[in-house]
Every structure is written in structure tokens, then in C-alpha cells.
Amino acid sequence: MNIELIKGDITKISADAIVNAANSSLLGGGGVDGAIHRAGGKQILEECIQIRNRQGKCNTGEAVATSAGNLPAKYVIHTVGPVWNGEEDKSSKLLEDCYRNSLQLAESLGIKTIAFPNISTGIYQFPKELAGKIAVETVKNFQAETIEKVIFVCFDDDNEKIYKKLLD
Numbered sequence: 001m002n003i004e005l006i007k008g009d010i011t012k013i014s015a016d017a018i019v020n021a022a023n024s025s026l027l028g029g030g031g032v033d034g035a036i037h038r039a040g041g042k043q044i045l046e047e048c049i050q051i052r053n054r055q056g057k058c059n060t061g062e063a064v065a066t067s068a069g070n071l072p073a074k075y076v077i078h079t080v081g082p083v084w085n086g087e088e089d090k091s092s093k094l095l096e097d098c099y100r101n102s103l104q105l106a107e108s109l110g111i112k113t114i115a116f117p118n119i120s121t122g123i124y125q126f127p128k129e130l131a132g133k134i135a136v137e138t139v140k141n142f143q144a145e146t147i148e149k150v151i152f153v154c155f156d157d158d159n160e161k162i163y164k165k166l167l168d
């Protein structure tokens with residue numbers, strides 16, 4: 001698996017799938033979630049509502065997929081990151097679940113390229129260094145069959161620096 005780092009806006013990335021740092025309601029929010037729904041259009045929200053009607057809320061650490069509406073990607077994988085509350089072990093495991101479950105879901109869809117934002121490091125306030133370490137380790141440890149490329153999309157300067165160091 002190839003691992004790439006891009007600084008920028010994940011809604012512009014034409015990977016097979018982009019990952020959304022959603023909240024458990026799946027009904028949209030701020031940050032990257034808001035950007036994805038704004039740029040992708042109402043198709044994504046309609047599919048999120050269908051998923052909710054079927055299974056209820058999405059639990060922290062889990063992932064669900066929708067199409068990508070007007071975005072250049074084919075799918076959006078929505079995963080719910082942990083809100084940082086200082087419980088390092090518990091939150092780290094949940095963040096790892098986000099990356100692993102998103103990769104697993106991507107494999108079940110036959111996806112070759114997938115782009116991740118820095119899940120939980122915005123509104124959810126997960127420490128960026130620790131989050132980056134978990135993201136990179138989980139991706140590196142994943143036994144991929146269909147996925148050929150993983151792109152880490154860093155939006156802010158702090159995360160870009162952290163990922164540059166981690167991937168060097």
C-alpha cells in the first residue's frame with residue numbers, strides 16, 4: 001500500500017473514497033463534515049438519513065458508506081471519531097477503530113484509493129500528535145487486498161508537520 005500526504009481540502013480529492021469525520025447523528029455538522037455535505041449536495045444527506053432509519057445512530061469507531069453526490073470521489077465513508085475526554089487508552093482504541101473499520105468497509109466496496117482527514121483533531125479536540133501516530137500505525141498495520149493507496153489529507157499546518165514527520 002502506498003501512503004501519501006496532501007495538504008488541502010478533502011472535498012477536492014478524486015479518490016475512490018473519501019472519509020468523513022462525522023458525528024453519531026450522521027446528519028452533518030461543522031468542520032470537514034460540513035464541508036463534505038456542502039460540496040457533495042443533498043444526495044449524501046439523503047443516504048445518511050436512510051442509514052439512520054435502518055440502523056439508528058452510528059456508534060463511535062464505526063463506519064458507514066454513502067455515494068459521494070457531486071464530489072469527485074465515488075464514495076464517502078462516514079466514521080465517528082471519539083471526543084477527547086482525557087481517557088487516553090479508551091479514546092485511542094476508538095480512533096484506531098475508525099481507521100480500521102473505514103479501511104475494512106472500503107475493501108468490501110472494492111476500493112483502490114482512499115483519503116482520510118485527521119479524524120477527531122478538530123472540534124473533538126483529540127491531541128494531534130497522538131491522533132497522527134494512531135492513524136499512521138493503523139493504516140500501516142492493515143492487511144490490504146484491494147486498497148492500493150491511502151492519502152492523508154491535512155487541512156491545518158500542525159497536522160501537516162506531524163504527518164510529514166511520521167511518514168518520513
Ligand code: ADP
Nearest residue numbers: 009010021031032035118120121122123124155
Ligand atoms: P472532529 O469533530 O472529528 O474533530 P473536524 O471536522 O472538526 O472533526 O476536524 C477534523 C479535521 O478535519 C481537523 O484536523 C480539521 O482541520 C480538518 N478539516 C476541516 N475541514 C477540512 C476539509 N475541508 N478537508 C480536510 N480536512 C478538513
